[in-house]
Amino acid sequence: MDYKELADIIFPNAKEISYYEEKYPERDLPEGAMVTRFAPSPTGFVHIGGLFGATVDRKMAQQTGGIFILRIEDTDQKREIENGVVQIVESLKDFDIIPDEGMTGENSEIGNYGPYKQSERKDIYQAYAKSLIAKGLAYPCFATTEELEEMRQKQEALKIRPGYYGKWAKYRNIPADIAAEKIKNGENYIIRMKSQGNENRKIRHHDLIKGNIDFPENDQDIVIIKSDGLPTYHFAHAIDDHLMHVTHVIRGDEWVSSIPLHLELFHLLEFKTPKYAHTAAIMKEENGGKRKISKRKDPEAAVSYYHEEGIPTDAVVEYLLNIANSNFENWRRTNQDKKIDDFQLELNKMSVSGAVFDLVKLLDISKNVISKYSAEKIYEETVVWAKRYDTELERLLKNDKEYAILVFNIERGNIKPRKDIAKWSDVKNSIIYMYDDEFDNMKEEYAFQKITNKEEIKTILKEYITSYYNKEDTKQIWFDKMKDLAEKLGYAREVKEYKQEPERYKGHVGDISTVLRVALTRRANTPDLYEIMQIIGEERIQKRFRKWF
Secondary structure, eight states, X not given: OOHHHHHHHHSTXXXXXXXXXXXXXXXXXXXXXXXEEEOXXXXXXXXXXXXXXXXXXHHHHHHTTOXXXXXXXXXXXXXXXXXXXXXXXHHHHXXXXXXXXXXXXXXXXXXXXXXXXXXXXXXXXXXHHHHHHHTTSEEEEOOOHHHHHHHHHHHHHTTOOOSSBGGGOTTTTOOHXXXXXXXXXXXXXXXXXXXXXOTTSEEEEEEXXXXXXXXXXXXXXXXXXXXXXXXXXXXXXXXXXXXXXXXEEEEEGGGGGGHHHHHHHHHHTTXXXXXXXXXXXXXXXXXXXXXXXXXTTOGGGBTHXXXXXXXXXXXXXXXXXXXXXXXXXXHHHHOTTSOGGGXXXXXXXXXXXXXXXXXXXXXXXXXXXXXXXXHHHHHHHHHHHHHHHOHHHHHHHHHTXXXXXXXXXXXXXXXXXXXXXXXXXXXXXXXXXXXXXXXXXXXXXXXXXXXXXXXXXXXXXXXXXXXXXXXXXXXXXXXXXXXXXXXXXXXXXXHHHHHHOGGGOSOXXXXXXXXXXXXXXXXXXXXXXXXXXXXXHHHHHHHHHHHHO
């Protein structure tokens, strides 16, 4: 019996590989277009590292006129969670990462190169495994768990490399007729690749991020088809990337050590090898050192964290591009009104060592992003967030949309817009004093600064509302009147005047405005006081002054 006959016994119903080669033809894309894929397993929440990878994948495909694929690698079905695919699809969608091809739901997909879920491609993998067996490049392995453990112990005792290779590969050269007999007798088996490599030979591989890397050749006879008929990751990814015509595999650097194996798989399968780019892990500083950001230790490792906190997706994506290419920050500084898609990401400018995740930097970026939003957009985004995470805030905003938009519009649309909101969970605290019922229930003490004498405060408030307040005043007239009030009560009209001769004055006009600000908001730091007063109006101003009295 030859190996072709053995292949027919193992996979009697498998199609010829020519069928799949014709079914999935070369793509008609512009020269230089990249076909990338994000290929997670549905075994848990999307990690920030996964989102980073998907962002880079999508960006490289988008800016080259290529295709971005979402493929689900679910061959390890023991670890799969319920609705795992939906979680992945929705998590990416939340960050405006929508695939050109691939899974769109638990059992829905778009594109002509599917199925895009590996568990539904079993027949394809078996066809290519059959082809390798027929060529003598793969074989059935009948090694039991006990045999493999005994082999491992012997290797440890001899202090040599562990693994199933060379003379340790017991069934590597099993005759076809003996293998067929074992199969007919019902013995359990898996399919292994028959490696042609030699660990004493070196290969040099060019990684698009890490540059040239030298490796020993792979010589391990790895499993390519498991006992349940499904492929291992290594085998499946090679076939999928080939048939989907993926040009660039961008993945985490934990896969760097697999390069020799993957190169050999592509060679044995007679496939064109895609270009590989291995991204450095996102790091976290801890106790003076660095470690990989952890699902177990770090809440910000889960992408759900950003939604719970209310950090806009625009800000998260901008931050990820910032750690992807160090020149992004300068580009953004000089292209403040451009869209993210206008930035040209370059793989060879990505960090070889892991970027440190900086939540402070992310929130700073988020403040800048939100500062450019219109009041209407802030209202809509906050309501969407509040509906899920803060129903009290949702009620407050929906009760009077026009008023809420006026509040959000304070210091917005200026050359230097306000930057006091970093995330939607900040909103309630930043606007709560603009609502009378909430203001009345605030527990904060009045945060008067320099002027603390109650009689002096009372005088300032009464003088202002009696003689100086006029809703029709422009901002300049209002400020001039504030200076007049300051002068009347013995305060300097200008801060610089006070600094030059502090002994002449009780304080300066800023101290007067602070008294008004604190009486109206209970806070010493707020957005523009004039705009706050314009929204609150005379009746409510008087009411708040009386409350302090």
